[in-house]
Amino acid sequence: MLASIGVQSMDDLLLDIPHSLRIKALELPVGLSEYETMSQISSLAARNRVFPDRLTFRGGGVYRRFIPAAVAAVTSKPEFYTAYTPYQPEASQGTLQAIFEFQTLIAELTALDVANASLYDGATAVAEAAMMAHIHTGRNEVVVSGYLHPEYVEVLRAFSDGRGIKVRKGTEPGPKTAAVIFQQPDFLGLLVDANTLTESAHAAGALAIACVDPISLAILAPPGEYGADIAVGEGQQLGLSPSYGGPHVGFISCRRELVRRLPGRLVGSAYDSQGRRGFVLALAAREQHIRREKATSNICTNHSLCALAASVYVSYMGPDGLRQVAEVSFKRAHALSERLAALPGWELAFPDRQFLNEFPMRVSKPAVLRKLARKGILGPLDVHRWFRELKGVFTFTCTEVNDPHALDELVTALQS
């Protein structure tokens, strides 16, 4: 090949690189065989502790749920996972149609008009929505109401700091407020009054941004029903494994009026000269590769394959299955909360607040929780880490994987 290029050696191809910059080798070990590579990586994996699904009661944004085998069977198809962003629609109809279906299901779940092709995660989805509101209203402040996931707040702050936007905790939007952001159910699992929050945002001329749990929407009123302008959320529960926090998938949907402000990719339907329907990247004039510094966002690569997983998951469940998942989780959590509240020294942290399947308990002697790991149980989340006012408060999560015997085991372990 060198001869056909017309050079003598590889080095002739690297002449543009100043000599002082050339290095001799990388300071890295030499390569290993596949067998040795897997041995090394498996031994790292073995240094992590895997708690069984059924004994995992910790949530806080990432949940164990039943993932149908169909999900990985689809996402592990090389035709999906080794394809690039679908720049050439004729050769990418599989990916494009799958994204179009994802957009549809997010729009249906949130009852809003249009959803995008995906974002990185729930946290950046909140931040992107805030940026949309900032541009749309021309206002420089966002109000965060109640217990929004503390990491989402941190990410929102990082985005806002760069852009010179103020992030304020509170419930009262003012004339400078671009948006009121709330989470339903909130980080503690509690249900908020989304109607009132939305109304007060609108009354102040601000947008209402609802950060929602997609599974909860099988039971709860969706953002579109209470008039929110933008819905965002984390899609991990739709068929993605915890994977130490990622990759998961953020989603965003909005009312028709805001579609041009959406960040990231959008797929739309189109027809060829024979009248066949296909799908294409649409409204690209919002995006960085066309608009550069004037783009609605800088996002390019998003979380397409995770969105595909979510689509397969939702198709597998269907409307009834999704409702069943939500209801079983609801009932198990309510059964558990009663049993925990009956333990001496235990009480519901917010006894007059409603919840779905995650709920905060106030525990007078938290030391007992430290024993759980020894019994193979991944116990509740200590939320005091983020909120000073919540000393001794722990959130428990139940889903369809925590069978009744698992609840028994937990309660027994706490009693002993």
Add this chain to the structure above:
Amino acid sequence: MLASIGVQSMDDLLLDIPHSLRIKALELPVGLSEYETMSQISSLAARNRVFPDRLTFRGGGVYRRFIPAAVAAVTSKPEFYTAYTPYQPEASQGTLQAIFEFQTLIAELTALDVANASLYDGATAVAEAAMMAHIHTGRNEVVVSGYLHPEYVEVLRAFSDGRGIKVRKGTEPGPKTAAVIFQQPDFLGLLVDANTLTESAHAAGALAIACVDPISLAILAPPGEYGADIAVGEGQQLGLSPSYGGPHVGFISCRRELVRRLPGRLVGSAYDSQGRRGFVLALAAREQHIRREKATSNICTNHSLCALAASVYVSYMGPDGLRQVAEVSFKRAHALSERLAALPGWELAFPDRQFLNEFPMRVSKPAVLRKLARKGILGPLDVHRWFRELKGVFTFTCTEVNDPHALDELVTALQS
């Protein structure tokens, strides 16, 4: 649908079934959700003990080897694993070409002219080869020489009993002998004198059937080189997991003169009217669906997907990789055999016989072996179970997965 058929109820479609035969229900539990199904099955799996590859020293026909991740990535493609036998060649070129490649690689490895599309396993391959010899020679006896895998012998007997063929252990073929069958390396791992065995078979007018380890053929003279007429063997080592004994894959290849006697499927190349090369099932006139009771064998479904795994494995290894696998195994086994022979009360059971990577040791106090499992080691195979004369003899196997530390651990465990 019932209406369009023109009946009132499902029962109208079942009228041909005598009433006395109808049952109301199956005596089986009701169906479970996927999650519960997997829980139940996982708990069965958890009641089995999995020894790590590197600490597995047991062989006897099934071996732990490094299986490249590429193998499962190919065989788990639904286009392969959910296709039927390639009856319609235009819609089955993937399977057909893969089989054609498998036939080629078996022919190359064994240095014989033609191989078939696969058989069930090594044991039935031996039996099928014996049937071929019986038909070809018109003779009614097969001679089994040396330590042929005892289970293969049992299967050979079952096949022969039905057909009225006599199975004789020995080395001397006679005028009634259809074939001499030997294994190289044999069940104990020892190398036999294939040249002499083949010559004596031919001298008696019998065929020579060599049962071979495909990986050994990277080092050892292949059946074609020493003049055997038929080669058979078990292909598990070519990329298939132990899986408690199956499914694995049998292979068979033979000289040109015997091709019409081959059992099972054969794929050949053919051309369409545009001159494009494709692949079709060939020489079907040997098979049951055409020849019925006159077929060379009754085999129909064979082990196509396992043959595909073997093809991927061999392509991954290439000639050099396969040789490396064989050599590393050889060296590790020879290193281990020396260390074991140095243990007090231990000796090579057949000190003047050569071997590759499996070898028999004679152990004066076998009780020590019982401790191995507690150290996570799957120790050697007690061959006394099958051979009365081999009391205290155990076969050890080493492959590329038994790293030098694993050998240390074994030896240490035996010393303690």
Add this chain to the structure above:
Amino acid sequence: MTELLSFEKSRPGASAARLPDADVTAPEPSQVLSPGLLRTKAPALPRLSEPEIMRHYGRLASMNYSISKQFYPLGSCTMKYNPVVNEIAAGLPGFASLHPYQEEDSVQGALELMWRLEGALCAVVGVERVTLQPAAGAHGEWTALRMIQAYHHSRGDARTEVLVPDSAHGTNPASAALNGFHVVEVKSGPDGRISLADLESKLSPRVAALMLTNPNTLGLFERDILDIAEMVHATGAMLYYDGANLNAFMGICRPGDMGFDAVHMNLHKTFTTPHGGGGPGAGPVGVKADLIPFLPTPTVERTNGHLTLDFKRPKSIGRVRSFYGNFGMLVRAYAYIVAMGGDGLMQASRDAVLSANYLRKQVEDDLDMPHEGPCMHEFVASAQNLAQHGVRALDVAKALLERDFYAPTVYFPLVVPEAIMVEPTETENKATLDAFAAAIKEIVAQAKTNPQALHDAPRNLPVGRLDEVAAARRINAYLQGQSEDPVLRWKPAEK
């Protein structure tokens, strides 16, 4: 779009494998082994990089039709959906990594699974024990006949004939012959069922067994099965059931109750283990009490919850394959049965029968229907009505391929000329059945207007019809030494 062979893509120096070194002090094989033992010429295996390998097989995969993408109306093959969870179950390290010679106490879960699967299969077909050892249907047939042979033998009764209906699958006579039996064919009557008169005339004390499948390969239930059983048993022969057609009657009726003494089952049909492009499958055999002593060794036994392998069975026919059968397939079938349950299996059979009758109805005006309905889980039509246009069953098959359907089984069973055998299974929804019927209508119409288009089909697949006759001629030439192209394999260019 055709693809070069892996051998043809081979590049000197390329390799996917990077392997560990031996890392021990030990001699090279050539230093230890006698020269006569060593290979002299390296095998011509392909040299490819991992990306080349993956692309090669990825492209081959896309040249296949499969049940994962297409409707496979293949009669007698029960191409139903293969649940993903089966594959996950079989891949669990607790199953996939077990060595067959592990001590029994370390494989209790595997033995328990086999025990439970045996029990479930007994319940479905109405027998007392099942051996899980046979690797496929034909292997199961042979195993069962071998047991029947041993049974008669043990009674000093040397029976030499096996009766097989003319509509039977080819493996039936072949399995009988493999056991040294003389095969005698029994004729079908005009209603597609076995002719009792012909059966009567062939029964004799020489007959070891009658092999039947019910519903038979025409998809019709043998209404006289109880009479048949009585006739057969009266002569001291046994009744053998070819269980490829099990999908018709789970939870509806049972071969055991019909009087069958032995039954093989294709787990790769009714019980959703995948076909793998031609295996591996699994062909367990169930038997009534008389045959239990003759079951292959080992059997799985359970005492006080502890499971063992029983090797001490003096009357056993021995082993029919190594180890304990295609264990990985057993796990898949077990997963299917657990997920479906008794209720689900019954529903599957009812749906399969409904699908077949529905589809039969949709195409009954388009093709000949040699036998009256209703059918069970499949039906056999005939393309003889198209013969006048020069169109054959094969053309219909290829035209279906062109329309993105796999083809039905054609030219089987042999008793129906130009047979087109269709088995839709419960997997297919009404929309698919309707689309298939519409394709048949379109093809039948085209047979009248443009038969050439059918002869030219398929035109949109990687290859068109391949010249099998020319291929056979080339193979002949090779086998007769008139050519050095083996046709049945690739050969390196240089010698």
Add this chain to the structure above:
Amino acid sequence: MTELLSFEKSRPGASAARLPDADVTAPEPSQVLSPGLLRTKAPALPRLSEPEIMRHYGRLASMNYSISKQFYPLGSCTMKYNPVVNEIAAGLPGFASLHPYQEEDSVQGALELMWRLEGALCAVVGVERVTLQPAAGAHGEWTALRMIQAYHHSRGDARTEVLVPDSAHGTNPASAALNGFHVVEVKSGPDGRISLADLESKLSPRVAALMLTNPNTLGLFERDILDIAEMVHATGAMLYYDGANLNAFMGICRPGDMGFDAVHMNLHKTFTTPHGGGGPGAGPVGVKADLIPFLPTPTVERTNGHLTLDFKRPKSIGRVRSFYGNFGMLVRAYAYIVAMGGDGLMQASRDAVLSANYLRKQVEDDLDMPHEGPCMHEFVASAQNLAQHGVRALDVAKALLERDFYAPTVYFPLVVPEAIMVEPTETENKATLDAFAAAIKEIVAQAKTNPQALHDAPRNLPVGRLDEVAAARRINAYLQGQSEDPVLRWKPAEK
């Protein structure tokens, strides 16, 4: 062959899900929750059986080109082979099942992997620390600029401009703008490198950073990089490296040594994590000492072999996403690095440069080459020579699709008219490069003889060229309330 949407295939009553019951005594949601909280109208999600779902996605998959089947010469995208073993590694339960809020002592293996990956990336690009948190390249760019902003800010230096070359990727100016920076474009000279004169004129104390990639998006090495670094640093600005083009120089040179202060890396390019049809990827950012205090929290720290997450970093810009990044992608990249080793990575880069130069040579007579070679890992050609025949870069792209190749990147970088940007990577063998060159030759020849054939391409794919203009018009109509068809989603028929 197009495919109905899952929503359009939905059948009443169908369902893949069979789920466990709650099996506890607890109220229904509707008994507990205030009515205002409840959903009133169920979402119109598809109702399908598992076989229908699997077939749906199986068929969609076959409508995609992918690196697993086709050569993807996409410039600036580094479409290289994704080793299977990466997927296995990421799927190990010890990684895939970890909850992000597990106690640190139960995730030592995960933290160790992140620590080692950080170290390896430092070695490859020559920096001191790396944050693994950003989810993609653009996210990494924004993270780095945010750190640079915080750095200047911490020095009381409120810089407001970021310089970006005209050949830069769109994410560069967009990431700068997202941080509120004013973007100033720097021109390329005729040799395809940044114009030093233009750079000089734009540098000022207002400038926070210059964003560069080297080799730049034209595939050319910025020979004056050391001078550029000096100029930039002299004004107190920082030098930022867009690491999408890392595949050119692993083991050959390092951005850190060139003077770059911050570097983002696309693990989904150089480090073989798969593209997934548009993500997920991972965009770690490496920094020199000055920027370390500003890294996102948490960082991974290691003391005496014990690993911890450090959340107490007072100067940190905070979090840029939840948890610790796309951990699953980090596992894949780590597996790749372990398997390749330093030697393998160097070889990969050398092979990538060789491939690009070889392919460039093969087509240099067929297409315009606006800049002189040699190139690094990619090159930019131009289809302007075909304009006289009415053929555009887009036509060349579509004609390549018709020939079973994915298309190169076209119309980027913007500085080259009718740009065709080709990056072959080390994955492709000579046979593939030759076949691609032959296809280009054929297309160029056809441009002269039959340009219409190129305008009509592709004719053999599931759809032909889709009318994006009409689609945009329909979307506009919807957004302006003149139509109720959203175009951007399916909508249930009835309201």
